[in-house]
Amino acid sequence: MSFGRIFFFIFGFALLEVLVLAQVAGLIGWPITIVATVATALLGSYLFRSQGLATWTRLNQKMQQGEMPGQEMVEGIMLLLGGALLITPGFITDAVGFALLLPGSRRMLARKAVEKGTLQTFSSMQGGGFTYTSYTRTQGGNPFQQPVDRNDGHVTIEGEARREDK
Template sequence: MGFGRIFFFIFGFALLEVLVLAKVASLIGWPITIVATVVTALLGSYLFRRQGLETWIRLNQRMQQGDMPGQEMVEGIMLLLGGALLITPGFITDAVGFALLLPGSRRAMARKVIEKGTLQGFTTMQGGGFTYTQTRYTQHQQGANPFQQPPRQNHDGNVTIEGEAHRTDDR
């Protein structure tokens, strides 16, 4: 997506937000509209702190158990985005921000994001240490942690890492 498209998207979104604010203000009045935007920002700040702390606790628990906290990491990004949207004045950004901050909708959206993408992370190996994994999360893996797959070992018990290596000699 080029700079021009991003600029027109942001410009169009800001214009739409102003039009919605003006329409709401014409229905309920500007003082109430301004108070409503301030109240949503304060409520969003409170939700952001509360949900952020809960997500941070879950993330730490998963890491202490040796699991990759993919769900919690995606939720953390959504919390940051939701908090930023709620601070931004406007009713459309508030609606999206609250959807990202409320636990039920945020968790559902995070699961969808994880299902669509490739998860990357580090897993613990038998005997200690970590190994890098990249997993395409598919529908049949739903509910399972794709990072708990044991590393592939050859007949000698050594871990095999697939990929390409290129050596450049300094000679």
């Protein structure tokens, strides 16, 4: 996406947000609109903190069990985005932000993203290097299968893989 398209998208979205704020303020008055905007930012900050802690705890538990915390990593990104949207003034950003912060909708969206998408990770190797791994969902396969340690220091991930060049 080019810079011009991104600029016009952001400009158009900001204009739409201002129009919605003006319409709401025309119905209920500016003081109540401002209080509502501040209240959603405060509520969003509380939700971000509590849901972020819960997601962080689940992520740590999965890692300690040796499982890939793909769902939790996607939820963490959604939490950051939702928190940023809730501190941005406006009712459209608040609606999207709450959808990303509320546990039910966030988990559903994260589960769909993990099932459809690609999870890419960087992991450290002994000796100070890093490896890059890309897990792509294959037809009917599970891209997040557990690594198998062959007792020779090498780790093998069993399953199907497909390389997609862009």
